[in-house]
Amino acid sequence: xxxxxxxxxxxxxxxxxxxxxxxxxxxxxxxxxxxxxxxxxxxxxxxxxxxxxxxxxxxxxxxxxxxxxxxxxxxxxxxxxxxxxxxxxxxxxxxxxxxxxxxxxxxxxxxxxxxxxxxxxxxxxxxxxxxxxxxxxxxxxxxxxxxxxxxxxxxxxxxxxxxxxxxxxxxxxxxxxxxxxxxxxxxxxxxxxxxxxxxxxxxxxxxxxxxxxxxxxxxxxxxxxxxxxxxxxxxxxxxxxxxxxxxxxxxxxxxxxxxxxxxxxxxxxxxxxxxxxxxxxxxxxxxxxxxxxxxxxxxxxxxxxxxxxxxxxxxxxxxxxxxxxxxxxxxxxxxxxxxxxxxxxxxx
Numbered sequence: 001x002x003x004x005x006x007x008x009x010x011x012x013x014x015x016x017x018x019x020x021x022x023x024x025x026x027x028x029x030x031x032x033x034x035x036x037x038x039x040x041x042x043x044x045x046x047x048x049x050x051x052x053x054x055x056x057x058x059x060x061x062x063x064x065x066x067x068x069x070x071x072x073x074x075x076x077x078x079x080x081x082x083x084x085x086x087x088x089x090x091x092x093x094x095x096x097x098x099x100x101x102x103x104x105x106x107x108x109x110x111x112x113x114x115x116x117x118x119x120x121x122x123x124x125x126x127x128x129x130x131x132x133x134x135x136x137x138x139x140x141x142x143x144x145x146x147x148x149x150x151x152x153x154x155x156x157x158x159x160x161x162x163x164x165x166x167x168x169x170x171x172x173x174x175x176x177x178x179x180x181x182x183x184x185x186x187x188x189x190x191x192x193x194x195x196x197x198x199x200x201x202x203x204x205x206x207x208x209x210x211x212x213x214x215x216x217x218x219x220x221x222x223x224x225x226x227x228x229x230x231x232x233x234x235x236x237x238x239x240x241x242x243x244x245x246x247x248x249x250x251x252x253x254x255x256x257x258x259x260x261x262x263x264x265x266x267x268x269x270x271x272x273x274x275x276x277x278x279x280x281x282x283x284x285x286x287x288x289x290x291x292x293x294x295x296x297x298x299x300x301x302x303x304x305x306x307x308x309x310x311x312x313x314x315x316x317x318x319x320x321x322x323x324x325x326x327x328x329x330x331x332x333x334x335x336x337x338x339x340x341x342x343x344x345x346x347x348x
Contacts, residue, residue, distance in 0.1 A: 007061075008103040012049045013038045023090070024236055026060045030276075031214055031235040032084035033065055039208045041067055041082050044201045045345045050078070050107065052100045054091065062091035064100040068111070071346040078108055078116035082348030083197075085240070085279040086120030086135070086301050097123040108308055115314075118304040129302035130316035133279035134288055138296035140239075140268040140275050147268060150295025155257055162220070162258035167227070169262040170219045177217035178206045181229040184245035186333045191248060193325025195340035209233060215242075218263045220255035228255035232263050239267040240276040256290075264294070 013019035013035040020036070023029035031037055038049045048068040054061035067082045081087035091097045101123075108116050118124055120135075141147055148156065170177070182202050189196040209215050215233035219226050228246035232239055241263065246256050267275050277291045279301050292298060307314045328336060 007055055008099055009053050009055060010050050010103075010107065011053050013051055013065075014042060014049060020235075022060055026090070027236070028090040029236055030087070030238050031209070031233040031240060032081050032087040033063075033090065034214070034235050036209045036212055036214055036235075037081070037084065038065070038067075040201075040204055041348065043208065044198075044204050045069075045082070045348055047082055047348060052103050054096055054100055062089060062096045062100065064089040064091075064097070064104060066104060066116070067348065068113075069346075069348045073346045075114040076111065077113045078104065079348060080116070080118045080121070084119060085133075085242075085276070088119070088121045089123065091123075094123050097121075105306065105308075108306075113308055115305050115307045118306075120301045121304060124304045124313075125302065127304055127313040128315060130305035130314060131303040132282060133301045133303070134282055134291075135279055135299050135301045136277040136291045136294065136296040137299070138264065138275040138277070138294055140264070140272055142268055142271075144265060144268070147264065147295065151261075152293035152295075155261075155293040158254035158257035159261050162254040165253045166222060167253055167255045167258050168221050169259055170221065171216050171262065171266055172219070173210050173213075173216050175203065175206045175211075177219060178202050178210065178231070180219055180226045181217050181231060181243070181245060184226060184229050184247055185243060186337060187247055188245040189340075190329060190331070190333055190336055193328040195328065195336045195343060197344050198341040199337070200341075201344070205231070216263075216266070218259050218266070220246075220253075220259040222250060222253055222255065227253060228259050230259055230263050232267060234267065234270075234272055237271075237273040238276065239272040239274070241278055260294075 020034050023033055041047045042049060050066045050068050052064040052066065065081050065087055066078045068078055069082060070076045089097050089100055104116055182199055186196045214235055215231065218230050220228040227250035230241055231243040233242050264275055277296065280287050280291060305314050305316055
């Protein structure tokens, strides 16, 4: 490819059986960098992996994962990485990143991309971000008392309340667990005014990620009824709280607190070193307050969008789509589910 620099190659991790092992051997990477996440996106939405690999003799020189999204409705572009909260480059420093970055731009120009989006790229911090999100990361420890001591008093109190109310927690790697979670997911997305991702996406999430040993579902039940849940994913030394959902009718039970606490404890006991609570909209004060209470460190995740028409980084309104949310909150769940099935392919 003429747009690439001589020591950069574009590879498809789905055709490289050693991709995950390469990431693990160099001590870098998250679930979003893995071939499992690439398989999920390719299988669910038909996206094309274009992972930029910096070659060094006998060693891993670095990589920058990109998905090419080609939509009749929203155009062709590159994303690092679709439906991930963050997926920055894995490189030693800025010089290595610049080689990968220039090759991404070269391929983008050659392929007719409208833009390329970088999610959580530390080496672009001098550029103006398109969007900014909050990010919480917890340091995990097998010492449960230490982690508990970091909790905000209200969180600890809510955990005790949920236990007193008879809420029980089940952690599972089964497809049934994902399906039970999906019902809660649809209710939560309706409450937020957003269509849910298709049910097929979650089935494939189980097939390509959870069933392969890279995640689990935790469900909170009251009288055997699922009332809250989380899906956590992990890879290497890091874990991430990817999806959370609940039935608002049971909010008084404080099951959300207990199910997340049990997920955190499980990840700590499994030996993971960090637990990401994912990205959070800076305007979502309630969710920010909830995540602030777990004893982690809050930082920011910057999303950068390089526009090929103007050859520069551009800003994107952080209130995009707000006009539709009130309407979506009024629609039945089955209608929202249908909209999600039609729309998400074009949104990545």
